[in-house]
Amino acid sequence: MTLASAMVLIDQTAVPLTLPAIATDIRISTQLAQWVLNGSLLPLAGVLVLGGRLGDLFGQRKMFLIGSVLFAAASAAAGLAPQFGVLLGFRVLQGIGGALMLPNTAAIVSAAYLRKDQGRALGTMGGAAAVAGAALCCCRSPLIGPLVTAAAAGVGFFVIALLGQYPNYLGATVSQAVAGMAEMGLGIIFPLVLILNLTMDPVIAGLALIPATLPMIVVARLAGRWYDSDSGRIPLVTGFGLLAASGVLLALGVLQNSYAWILPGLIVYGIGLALVLTVNDPVSLDTVPHTVHGQASGVSATAEQFGGALGIALLYLVFHTSYLNRFAYIVANGPVTGLSPSAAAALKAKLLGAESTGLHPASFGAELMPYLRLAREASNFGYMAAFLTVTALSVIALVAVARLVRQPASDAEAD
Template identity: 30%
Template sequence: MTAPGHALRFSTGAGRGALLAATLASGMVFLDSTVVNVALPRLGAELDATVAGLQWTVNGYALVLAAFVLLGGALGDRLGRRRVFLVGAVWFGVASVACGLAQDSGTLVAARFLQGAGGALLTPGSLAVLQASFHPDDRGRAIGAWSGLSGVSAALGPFLGGWLIDTLSWRWIFFINVPIAVAVVFAGLRWVPESRDSDAPRAGGERFDVAGAVLGALALAGVAYALIEAPVRGPAATPVLVAALVGLLAAVAFGLLERRRGDAAMLPVGLLSGRLFPVLNVFTILVYAALGGFTFFLAVHLQNAVGWSALRTGLASMPVTVLLLVGSARAGALAARIGPRLPLTVGPVVAAVGLLLLRRVGAGASYQVDVLPGVLLFGAGLTLVVAPLTASVLAAVPDRFAGVASGVNNAASRVGGLLAVAALPLLVSLSGTGYAQPAELTAAYRQALAWCAGLLLAGAVLAALLVRRPSGQSQS
């Protein structure tokens, strides 16, 4: 049964309950995108992993999440957003247990693949249920709160992970997801109304685009494998060349297939007909590539080169948490008044300055002098971006595409992080066990942050030139 659309009000108990379910779910997925970075040095040592092993621990999750988040959004639109959302919560919790029980890096990577599949069902659903269920007058407020609280969960990950790693074990960064998943299922069953796209074909019909999802996954997997394995095997090695060729051919086939299927595609051509939606997703790739590369290198650098504990490393990024908590709703309201162009232009520039300041962090670094200023600037810039970007992406498409649009944008963010983690170690010549050598790691870290700052500045230029107010975003 399809619940009436736009029925929930922000001030009601049901509205707050639905927001709680969506926030906990997306927060759990985002948490596992950041918390693992703090654990990399410890699990690398315990499982005897190389740089490639660490990259796949991050990218195995990001790859499946990015490849199938579009399918997750489409499944929600067709089968029911709450139904798919709840299946994703259970799946994610079970896969998290498998991650925590892993005894070698290969098993951990395999479990991270499964965890990414659960996240692909949860991530678009968490936002789509808000977009489809809340009254139009309260939708912006609900999305702003979701953006801020979900961002806080992602930023809180390093702190929580550091405490768990130092106090118990790196395995508990995965086990902690179990009670969160239980809470998501409870809140979802109690407060989230069912909704679906009544015009969408049902799964199992000939129009359901499973082939598109598979081709998208092959494209990402081939490119990621080539980038990660090139430093180890050599760029001319047969497996690297074959993987790159498979990835490129799959990407071309994906584009051709989606164009042929039209609005029945996993990535409907109707979404790409407007100029703003594609621009916002390219912007997302650039910004989240910078974020993914930065978080990967910072956590390893602070522990293996600077000598900090996992907990202290996690605490280093706490100002980002505070800024997201305090500022996301205000940033969303500002963008609603003046349009998204200014926040999406200024935010990446401020964040880039923060990363350039953080390049000076090395052995004997002081938190107050060397780390805090850069973290504050990076957090302020990120706060200006998150809520305006999310609201603009959804306002740029018709409501019936809410699930798919959310999936596309989440896929864009995951693709950005995935490509950065895959490519940056190659670009800065970090491979093997180089992450355990302080001098080699420091040089690579400083080059990587320069690359990340460049990506942010490219995003700022794109926003300044091409972003405008979405037609579905009224001026207040």
């Protein structure tokens, strides 16, 4: 189950790093390439609740195996796809396969352990999967109507059937959504900081993100034990407090244009995210009847996936808007003015190309070099805005879990 969860998360975090290369290889725009990510993420989020419910009705093992075969076959086919339409189709199937796998993993692990050991078991699974996922750090189709319907049905179940009855589950679901926003949203931002601003090679940038994942190896298991002994409220509050602090540290770090200054923020981010992701699963299931564990896991996983999709859109929008406004202001009021439309287009093209090849300042030439420095200054402003947005979201989640999550019933009371 740990390996299965890890594969789904790896798919979500590895693909953003490869989008520039995919766009180049199959000759599509970078905007259209985003649908390679969304093509899997949207059906994954839309079908998760159904996948969990099918597990409750027909057997979690059976649904998990069906999902695993579909996910593996679609992954291989997507890797061999010769053109965008074929790739997108197999990415949709990959998302559906993941939706059958993911909610049933937590339900299977929960059923395999006694109540007193469930936190540690689910924590180990969630933490190890998070380590794997974080280590790798326009379309109008009839694909859309069913997705909207599935999302609406999920929200209806989300509000009426479970969340209103179980405050712990509501708190864990809010927590899962915000954690997904931070994890996947920053998964887009981190490579831009390291490759474009710190001029790292893409491979080196991937290695530079390892300090954000190493804490998870230790913290995940400790967090599971912490939950077993003290329930989930304090670990979740602590985790979101650390995520809020990491946003501030990362915002301060980018001002220095130095990896050494960003490193503390990455480490604190990794610890906070490990706490939240590890404790969320047992908290989400500790007050929900065993007969709906698959369905409950599906709703929780849906919250994480939709949160991730929203986080990608929100954090990139905050970054990009802040960056463009700041760049326009600097050019209009700074010592270097008169950026022609042709020079602006050339600067944009070179920056987009650098996302996949690494940034080499010497290749910009004498005409664009002054504007490259201004772009770096403006992008730092955009990164700060994105990181502080994560801080604000984490504070909101901290308040929510502090109000909602309580000590679960004892084993005798649960029986």
